[in-house]
Amino acid sequence: MTPPELPPFYYLHNFHQVLQWVQHTSSDLLEPEHVQCGHRFVHASQPAQALLVRLLMRKGPVFRIDKLRYAEIENLDAAVQELAACELIETDPELDLETLFAVHTVPELRRLFSDLPAAGRKSDYLEWIGQAHGEQARPFMQWCADPVLQAPTLRLSPQVMHWAQRLQLLFFGNHYQDWSEFVLSDLGLYRYETVVLDQASRAFRHNEDVRLYETLSELRDAQDEADPDRWIQRFAAVQAVKTDSDWLQRRKAKTLFQLGQQAERQHWWALAEQAYLQTSWPGARYRQLRVLERQENHQGAWPLFCQAWNQPENESETQKLLRMLPRMRRKLAVDAPPSSPFNKPASRTQRSDLVLFDDGNRVESQVLAHWDSPLAPVFYVENALFPALLGLLSWEAIFAPLPGAFFHPYQACPADWGNPDFVSRRQNLFEQSLSVLDGADYKTVIWQRWQEKRGIQCPLLIWPALDETLIEQALHCIPAQHLQLVFKRILQDWRDNRSGLPDLVRFMPAQQSYELIEVKGPGDRLQDNQRRWLSYFEQHAIPARVCYVTRPESL
Known part of the structure; x- marks a missing residue:
């Protein structure tokens, strides 16, 4: 074109x-x-x-x-x-x-x-x-x-x-977008959803907001320095930022978390602990525990560990706590907390083993070619399919013109997209979207959105990875109950659960069934988020397997 x-x-x-x-x-x-x-x-x-x-x-x-x-x-x-x-x-x-x-x-x-x-x-x-x-x-x-x-x-x-x-x-409303956005739109390479904007949609309410944003940007973008005094000055400057703007508060929390990461990279454990203690950004509590471990302060870490154990912020934190628990018990000679907040990902997921020659292609492509057939077509989807179906079903929730979400006509996603409260701010809208799965109209809704919104920028849709055949097969073969289960888990932890989904999907149209396949090549192993998804699939009887590929010379 x-x-x-x-x-x-x-x-x-x-x-x-x-x-x-x-x-x-x-x-x-x-x-x-x-x-x-x-x-x-x-x-x-x-x-x-x-x-x-x-x-x-x-x-x-x-x-x-x-x-x-x-x-x-x-x-x-x-x-x-x-x-x-x-x-x-x-x-x-x-x-x-x-x-x-x-x-x-x-x-x-x-x-x-x-x-x-x-x-x-x-x-x-x-x-x-x-x-x-x-x-x-x-x-x-x-x-x-x-x-x-x-x-x-x-x-x-x-x-x-x-x-x-x-x-x-x-x-x-940010520093990372520039004039190229207009050119990409003028050329028809990018299309954006139309969102109603008014005076209340502007990113900054007063000059103090602008100054705070610029201050946080300068502090966040400053290069790592092997000078703890400079780090302390930057940390104090971020702490001094005071604002009643929700999205600037979130930006401040993220900047403090990033300062903690910088301190960790320099092995300034006490400074990193101080930064993580001052922020509510997801992951900060576990990072604080790791820093306390690094300082051999297991006694000080145990109360925080128990707090996290009893009220984990998400499955990812719980999975890491389970890994940390044996170390804490050895160091402190204490009993385990009363109950486990999360069952370990089961190892009973169905397994397949294939011996394939290395033909230079990605191992996922090799498995796809091995199993693909007219009666059981296989697609490489990884994290593209289920998020896309959720995006199409919940389009109105994602692009709702909430305060602090949209500032201008060239936004591919809401400004609070990466924030921990993205879903909770739109909880009712997402629940309304998912309720469509209880009836028979959900396929029509998703299919119409596919036709109407195709090519419009949306953070959940990777358009080049999708085509009509894939969408058609998915709607035909994946039950509404399974879609609802997967969508609910994604929405439960918006930041972590959009990834870790299996590489391939195999459809059996005649039986109106399907199977998800995670592919692991020689020396590769399951990642934490993949283990969590496989455990969830097993718990809810969603068909999934892990395919391990080996090479003839390794046998």
Whole structure:
């Protein structure tokens, strides 16, 4: 399929869309310098606006003018001069040595600095020129006096950079989406669900929310440092964040958890314990127990262990506690807690063994080819099929316009998608969706959604992994009761239970039955989440098996 041809100024149209959206919904969250940049921008000519947006979409902020070529901007020099007159860019800016290197190739550097060695890496040249000519910033003509070799440069002003970043943040509600979202949509590569948005849908209510978000982002994205004092400063800064915004509170909790992980990687056990103690993010309690173990503080870990044993946050934590229990008992010489909160995944799951030559294909593909037949077709689905059916059935619940869920028209999923309370916030809506499985209309509902929503971005649907034959066979062969059981387990632990499902599904259409198959190649073993799913299947009589593949030479 040939992508549509975009109009010459498509990117400028998209930028104006963001600008108008922010002015309509969040103008009170723009600083005076942002308002001033916006005023200068809208009063500039179309070529000047187009050039500025082009530059904002590229990696900068310094550019060589001789490298800028845009067919739709006929008089580039005039556009540059206009932007400079508006103080949106700076021409002939001072360049430090690293920036000079960033905008020139190695052959160009050899021409600029004739005394450079004939052979060498760019990093070597950087050190050599720094020693010979200094590293301080200066205009280009002071780096190279030869007018033949001079390459005029420009720099986006810091105010413009900050203005564009603020527009993106207020529009998208995050730092990871950018202008490419519009291009992918314009090309028809991405389609998004239409959600009703209004003034209450904006991501940030006041400037303090914006500052808190930016602070948390900076602290989260900071590189790991082998300096505990720097870590302590970052930890204190996160703790100091105060907000009544639910989604910023969740972001703070996740940032504290990530700081705990950073401390663990550095083996700063006491600091990691402190971070995990201060956050309610899923997994923090078990990580705190592991850190206490690392410190040989089993006596201090035991009360927390018993608390987790009696009230586990999910099956994953319980499975890890069962693994930890023998170690704790050996160290403390204590009896086991009164009762086990979770039965160990059973080992009675049906097993098959195949001996297959290594033909270079993935082992799952080999098993699929081995068992696939017209009367019993096999599909590779892994974590794609059941989540997709759940997504189609519960589409309205997933895309419900709850506060803090949708901020703009280019969201592939709700903003709280990865949060622990995603399902609980929509509990009634999910229950209504699953209730359809009690009647005879669920196949019609899922099939109609498949037809209506096909290709629209949804975090539960991996469209390339699905086709009509797979959906048709699944609805024909998998009983509604089994769908309901699987869907309920996914919803019980939204974060963990969307993975770990078997690799293959084999349908027997004539018998209106099916079987799930987990494939394990030589040396591979079942993961924890796979064991939990297999135990659940066995408990509820859902047909599943594990197929172990060996090679002839290993026998």
